[in-house]
Amino acid sequence: MHQEETNHHSTGYGTYILVWLALIALTSITVTVAGIDFGMVALAIAMLIAAIKSALVINIFMHIKYEEPIFKVFLLVSGFTIVVIFVLTFLDVVNR
Amino acid sequence: MANGTIAVSEKSFYEESTNKHSGILAWLLTTDHKRIGLMYLYTISGFFIVGVILGLLMRLELIAPGETIVSAQTYNTFFTLHGVIMIFLFIVPGLPAIFGNFFLPIQLGAKDVSFPRLNLLSWYVYMIGAVLVLVSLFLPGGPIDTGWTFYIPYSVRTGTNVSLAIFAAFVLGFSSILTGINFVTTVHRLRAPGMGFFRMPLFIWSIYSTAWIQIIATPIIGITILLVILERAFGVGIFDPALGGDPILYQHLFWIYSHPAVYIMILPAMGVVSEIIPTFARRTIFGYKAIAFSSLAIAFVGYLVWAHHMFTSxxxxxxxxxxxxLTFIVALPSGVKVFNWVATMYKGSIDPKPPLLWVMAFIVLFSIGGLTGLVVGSLATDIHLHDTYFVVAHFHYVMFGGTGTIFFAALYYWFPKMFGRMYNIKLANWGVGLFFVAFNMLYFPKFILGYMGMPRRYFDYLPEFTDLHVISTVGSWLMGITMIIVFGNIFYSAFKGPKAPRNPWGGVTLEWHTASPPPLENFHEIPTVTREPYDFSQLEEMNDESK
Known part of the structure; x- marks a missing residue:
């Protein structure tokens, strides 16, 4: 098991702490932005920040960045499905 | 198809265990996919019978207008439980958990699934979910009365045990996800040498597509259920307009899962049909790739149509x-399948044994269900028919006439392999015939009732609806008798039936290359696949194998 792990790319604690700090910073931006009235743009900003945060978590904490391509393909398929679901839901919400 | 699969079988999986225990513990701690499949068969059949009894009681209540055997509140809990049990405990897990577990590794030429212990865990998670449903019936507050869809705002306001009952659905979802992960991994990693993706039997293709929906869609219902529980406990306002929430958001989230779940229910059934038709027509399947890809297409398009449940919301x-x-697009891959099945039978050598008869019943009933789906999928006609008995009839034709019928087809097709015994063919034929009559008598009047304006979930009705309700109730009695015959035949034969040969139907997929019942790790030697999945030219060679 250890043998296998050493073959993988290993990420240092420094990177993990940097990513963690970035996540906290992004969360505080989300909270701050929620207090300002941007109208419909507020939602877009919140979604964008959430997307950046999940990209960080998936790539660094979940090690997808260093995995085989098949995992990335599956992840993209799932991500694409979620995007389609969001677009279709907004067809209702935006036009109501 | 396969070489080196000659089983010099001494012991079947019944006689050899994966652990050191014997008796009931050997079953409860087993990691053998076949035993786990059978444990699912027993528990799921048990819940199915409970669901049937609730259905019979509901039909009896509706035999005359006004109160007959139960109060209005009891009737509400009956239809909710009938729905919850039939959907979450029977149809969703039914075919993948029972027949997927038992036959997916065998048809792939594998010894077991990729994660045997996870497989056992998913059975326990299923049982915990089922027990939670039962517990919710007897706690103060009373059984859930919201209907199986748990719609907001009623599900937040009612005093019945909604939180516990829907938490049970949350737990059942985990079982579904674990099974899905296990099957996807098994298909990718454990195919026998020579078994490329396009040499996999079509049942595997359908289970594989289903597994993907289980993995991707189920978390959505999980989080939705947690939101309802939060809303009930703390009034957080996600769905409450007074607090800035949106009640229709609940319906969106619920159906984003529950519509793909319809395909979790029907895709494995379509896979079973694609197995049975070639075997009993002695002819390779027509349009193998078209059927395989139509499963994936249905799985994908199934995500794009959920709001057709919400036209009047x-x-x-x-x-x-x-x-x-978008809803009409689903008809395309479904049509691809039906036309290919019929084309497979053209100029085949058809042998009308019970499994094929069940499939014939399926094609008729499912087609009626599918075509009436176009009526409720069209915006204009749905406004008239929404929430009437027309919808009740439509989804019973699709769910029970589709997946339910194929549950019996699969059971009657694979029974000799699973139990090593044969049932009474004549009684089985009677079972299918009676089922077809009872089914149409029970559900067809509901189409007319719905068209006339009978709303669903009502405990009482206008006197002019009485005749059709009586026909439907009598049909339910006939269905009850049919179920006794169909299950009775299986139950009796499992103990007393004559010994079955290894290949009673002349099938050619890998499960027919091994003993009935199979040995512990399915094959004494991992088979090497050299032929297409439905190549019947190997039948004679297979007869030599078994000698």
Whole structure:
């Protein structure tokens, strides 16, 4: 098991702490932005920040960045499905 | 198809265990996919019978207008439990958990699934979910009365045990996800040498597509259920307009899962049909790749149509038109399958044994269900028919006439392999015939009732609806008798039936290359696949194998 792990790319604690700090910073931006009235743009900003945060978590904490391509393909398929679901839901919400 | 699969079998999986225990513990701690499949068969059949009894009681209540055997409140809990049990405990897990577990590794030429212990865990998680449903019936507050869809705002306001019952659905979802992960991994990693993706039997293709929906869609219902529980406990306001929430958001989230779940229910059934028809027509399947890809297409398009359940809920006109249009697209891959099945039988050598008869019943009933789906999928006609008995008839034709019928087809097809015994063919034929009559008597009047304006979930009705309700109730009695015959035949034969040969139907997929019942790790030697999945030219060679 250890043998296998050493073959993988290993990420240092420094990177993990940097990513963690970035996540906290992004969360505080989300909270701050929620207090300002941007109208419909507020939602877009919140979604964008959430997307950046999940990209960080998936790539660094979940090690997808260093995995085989098949995992990335599956992840993209799932991500694409979620995007389609969001677009279709907004067809209702935006036009109501 | 395969070489080196000659089983010099001494012991079957019944006689050899994966652990050191014997008796009931050997079963409860087993990691053998076949035993786990059978444990699912027993528990799921048990819940199915409970669901049937609730259905019979509901039909009896509706034999005459006004109160007959139960109060209005009891009737509400009956239809809710009937729905919850039939959907979450029977149809969703039914075919993948029972027949997927038992036959997916064998048809792939594998010894077991990729994660045997996870497989056992998913059975326990299923049982915990089922027990939670039962516990919710007897706690103070009373059984859940919201209908199986748990719609907001009623599900937040009612005093019945909604939180516990829907938490049970949350737990059952985990079982579904674990099974899905296990099957996807098994298909990718454990195919026998020579078994490329396009040499996999079509049942595997359908289970594989289903597994993907289980993995991707189930978390959505999980989080939705947690939100309802939060809303009930703390009034957080996600769905409450007074607090800035949106009640229609609940319906969106619920159906984003529950519509793909319809395909979790029907895709494995279509896979079973694609196994049975070639075997009993002695002819390779027509359009193998078209059927395989149509499973994936249905799995994908199934995500795009959910709001057709919400045409009268107040969603925007743009969304209604687009979802109605998208709904019609599902008919394309479904049509591909039906036409290919019929084309397979053309000029085949048809042998009308019970499994094929069940499939014939399926094609008729499912086609009626599918075509009436176009009626409720069209925006204009749905406005008239929404929430009437027409919808009740439609989904019973699809769910029970589709997946339910194929549950019996699969049971009657694979029974000799699973139990090593044969049932009474004549009684089985009677079972299918009676089922077909009882089914149409029970559900067809509901189409007419719905068209006339009978609303669903009502405990009482106008006197002019009485005749059709009586026909339907009598049909339910006939269905009850049919179920006794169909299950009785299986139950009796499992103990007393004559010994079955290894290949009673002349099938050619890998499960027919091994003993009935199979040995512990399915094959004494991992088979090497050299032929297409439905190549019947190997039948004679297979007869030599078994000698």
């Amino acid at each position: 107040g969603i925007s006109d743009t969304a209604r038109i687009i979802f109605s249009l």
